Amino acid sequence: MGEDYEKAVDRELRKIESVKRVKDQDLYEIVEEVFDSSTIMTIMDLQRRGCIRSLKGVISAGKESRVYWGIGKESNELAVKIYLTLTSEFRRSMWKYLAGDPRFERYKGLSPKKLIYMWAKKEFSNLKKLYRAKVNVPKPICVSNNVLVMEFIGEKGVRAPLLKEYYESAKPSDEELQELFSAIVEEIKKMYMNAELVHGDLSEYNIMIYRNKPYIIDVSQAVLKTHPNAHGFLKNDIYNIARFFSRAGLEVPSPEDIYRYIAS
Ligand SMILES: Nc1ncnc2c1ncn2[C@@H]1O[C@H](COP(=O)(O)OP(=O)(O)OP(=O)(O)O)[C@@H](O)[C@H]1O
Ligand SMILES: [Mg+2]
Structure with missing residues (x-):
């Protein structure tokens, strides 16, 4: 030494x-x-x-x-x-989103720290x-x-609940659930249409409910709508949300109908 x-x-x-x-x-x-x-x-x-x-x-x-x-x-x-x-699991899930990124080649040479x-x-x-x-x-x-x-x-240091926690603790009525579902679909549509991004990991764990409004968090993996897998990611996001609300007892449109509403 x-x-x-x-x-x-x-x-x-x-x-x-x-x-x-x-x-x-x-x-x-x-x-x-x-x-x-x-x-x-x-x-x-x-x-x-x-x-x-x-x-x-x-x-x-x-x-x-x-x-x-x-x-x-x-x-x-x-x-x-x-x-x-950078756990190996993290690295693996990262590449899933980076693989279709135009900067992909540049990313491949980065050290774990730079990644x-x-x-x-x-x-x-x-x-x-x-x-x-x-x-x-x-x-x-x-x-x-x-x-x-x-x-x-x-x-005051108390974070808002995640959608999953909110559902379990606040026991929202059917009407409230319906409103939340519609509001979340609107956020996905705004993401897609106005920001041209697809979240890619959306679920009841990455949405917080604050003052009765949904907040989308954890957006590191979000991809441009031009990403080759953007539509697959969007379908998956929609499917997760529809499944959550359907399990909560709400009658929701089919994922295909929601997809059409969001992407057109
Ligand atoms: N802006 C914020 N305000 C308050 N709490 C937040 C905020 N962002 C994240 N959190 C809290 O931190 C948690 C983890 O954040 P996030 O989902 O962005 O990270 P993650 O990479 O998914 O981490 P984990 O693997 O722990 O879920 C969230 O579930 C939420 O409870
Ligand atoms: Mg998260």
Whole structure:
């Protein structure tokens, strides 16, 4: 182990030391040991840029990513999604969506770390497109490396329920279910017609219900409607939604009819 190695260790240690000097106690509490030093630097950079004031508790801890509740510079509530590792499952599902992307060849040469950065950037740009097209999505705020900052869907640190949770806890009436179903179909149509995107992983787990309105989340994998599999993905999204509402006891049109309504 030569001098270079020692220098590298020293550099990493100094980075960690500098985190300890962060005055904001909230950020420090969260930084813990969960993140590697480059993630810590990225969070600090976002803090310097005024995107994040502080990070609070964990909202969701998945295999590949974690979502934190945070506070922004105007005391606004944030959801901070941090992509952590590229599991082989993640990589496999990623390629399913990237395979028809015009930038595919370029992506193939990326390191796992750069692939994750690209994925976070893709989620941010999809969110921007959707937000501009007035689809109900969390407002995108900032992105840097593997960290994506967006509007928090919920209040005072309590996130809104996912469609599945909402159905199980709020026990909506048939009328309410009908309204939600129609509203979700309208969001899919806006995504397709106005933003020219297909979600590709839509289900009761990627829709939040806030103030009686559906919010579409988790859009990193969304593809352009010109993607060779866009129609297959759209059919699948529609099928998932129709199945959920049909199981909830609602009479829904056939997936084919919904597809025709959305895509024409
Ligand atoms: N903008 C937001 N506001 C509030 N909560 C959010 C927001 N975005 C995501 N969440 C919460 O974090 C969870 C995970 O987010 P998301 O679906 O984007 O990630 P994921 O990659 O599917 O992670 P997982 O594998 O854990 O499902 C969501 O189910 C939701 O509970
Ligand atoms: Mg999800």
